[in-house]
Amino acid sequence: MFKIRKLLALVTGKALIALSRALGGQGTNLPGRLASFIYPPLLSELSRNITGACFMVTGTNGKTTTCNLAAAIIREQGFSIVHNQAGANMLAGITTAFIQNSDLLGQRTHDYALLETDEANVAPLLQIIKPRYILITNFFRDQLDRYGELDITVKLISSAVKGTGIELILNADDPLQSNWPSLTGLKCLYYGFDHTAYDNLDSADSRECRYCMLCGHELEYSYYHYAQLGRFQCPHCGHHNQQLDYVGSELSLEDGIAFKIGDLHLESRLQGFYNAYNILAAATLALESGFGKDIIKRAIASHQPAAGRMENFIIGGKQVFLILVKNPTGFDQSLAMLTGDIHTKNIFMALNDNAADGRDISWIWDTQVELLARSEEKITGLICSGQRSGDMALRFKYAGLDTSKIVIEPYLRKAIERTLGLEGQVTYILCTYTALFACRKILLRLRDR
Ligand SMILES: [Zn+2]
Known part of the structure; x- marks a missing residue:
């Protein structure tokens, strides 16, 4: 049945998006917020127009780049996508992305949705949308006054996903994600890097978690990639990195980024170890979703960095x-x-x-x-x-x-x-x-x- 409130919400949302663009603004939250106020089930209904799968990406750093890379792969394959591209990663920003990609009747379909989601918005978003995968980049200290300590963030997300049946794609090098199979009861796939030429044992990077997630003892590291990411084990209970399902190996950071995942050779114009993780994460999501290796390789090679x-x-x-x-x-x-x-x-x-x-x-x-x-x-x-x-x-x-x-x-x-x-x-x-x-x-x- 045709719903007048839904139409009004979509018209208002689209008008605000156009207005904000015309004013040169980045107003990506207001249209979604106002449209949801007019018609609360809007996001839920628009998300049903995704015929393929929804992917959610969260974590502290690298969400935007990982999503942009994954979106490039999906587009390279010729699929249509809803993607909250501007990094507006709260519920309102995600709603805006759906409005923008919808027709006025709210019926246009898309193949995929790729949702960059702020850590604090994972739980509310899961009330509305059930993604095929949730990918987590890493947990670093970020804006303490907003999220409180890291373990609260970890708990917030792990308890939100518990019992949902959603598969998780996790960073095996991050000790804060190492106990998630038992913590959540969900199927967890792990990506991570092999020993690289850039590893060290004594770097004084700001490390977030030196303690075992199971018993609280201080972890011992064979090496660090950077921050708390690396190869670790707990001398007390033996807890260690999860086995890797997708291994990044032969990493080179000279003149861009190059590494291999099995027989897939990836090269990118991005720079820095943190971007190597973003590429590995996006490629893992794509490989697991059945995208072709040639497509992945091409999309990553031609990807340009986004604003900032x-x-x-x-x-x-x-x-x-x-x-x-x-x-x-x-x-x-x-x-x-x-x-x-x-x-x-x-x-x-x-x-x-x-x-x-x-x-x-x-x-x-x-x-x-x-x-x-x-x-x-x-x-x-x-x-x-x-x-x-x-x-x-x-x-x-x-x-x-x-x-x-x-x-x-x-x-x-x-x-x-x-x-x-x-x-x-x-x-x-x-x-x-x-x-x-x-x-x-x-x-x-x-x-x-
Ligand atoms: Zn332990």
Whole structure:
């Protein structure tokens, strides 16, 4: 039966999406929120138009990149997809994605749905949609004031999935996911990396979990890939990494990323170990869902990074990278990549403390900013910007960096212009979430000037 409220919800949602676009905004939550208010069963009904499968992707870091890669594979195969692409990963943002891909009667069908889901939204979303797989990237400390401690996040998700019969695709190198078969009673598939040339035993990365999920004893590691990801075992109860169903091997991080999963050779233009995990996760999801190896290989090879995920601009003939930083592990990974770059570089960091960034900025003290000091001669300047520019400058100072290179300039535009004016060969623009789109706009304007 034709429902007038549903039509009204869809018209309103679509109009708001168009309006927000026209205003150049990223307003991806409001349309979904308002449409659901007008017609509460909207998301549930639209999700029934998916003829193939729904995939849910959650975890702390890498959700957006993993989803973008998986979406590229699905599209490469010629399937249609609903995907909350802009990283609006709360219920409202997911609803907006469905509205955008729907017709006005709410009847258009799609082959797949790929839902990037904020950790706190997994439970409510599971009340509405039952995905074929839930993929988890990793659990790192993120926005403490919003989620509380990590074990609460782990508990939130594991109890939400318990008894659903949904299959899980998990990271075997993350000790926080190692006991999920018994914790959830669900079928769990594991992906992870073999020993790589980049592993270490003594890196002082911010590690989240050094304790056994079963007995609480401190874990022993044979090696770390980075952060708490690696090969571990508990000397007390013997608990260790789950056996790998999909193994990434022969990893190379020189000039992009290359590794193998069995006889599937993957190459990507993305950079850094954290992106290797995102590729491995997306490929695992695709292989498990029956996508062809050639399709996967091609989609990953041609994929370009999205906004703020190492987005690349040429301004004044020089390379500028825009990088979103939101927690200690992500920040450390960016710093590791940056120190691995042999060029001289201008560094900009905007630290905001709005709700979406996390009000508590104490996480900057858990990062390995000291890494920068190792190649300090390659750094022309450290421009600190955003609402908490002073705190960022203080952090750089305590890392032992030359204070004559540290500049505080709270205004983003002035600070970016000042950074680009330095003589480094490459510029890195790092920023927290609420500074990302403003910084991007400034960079685009400077590029087009
Ligand atoms: Zn144990």
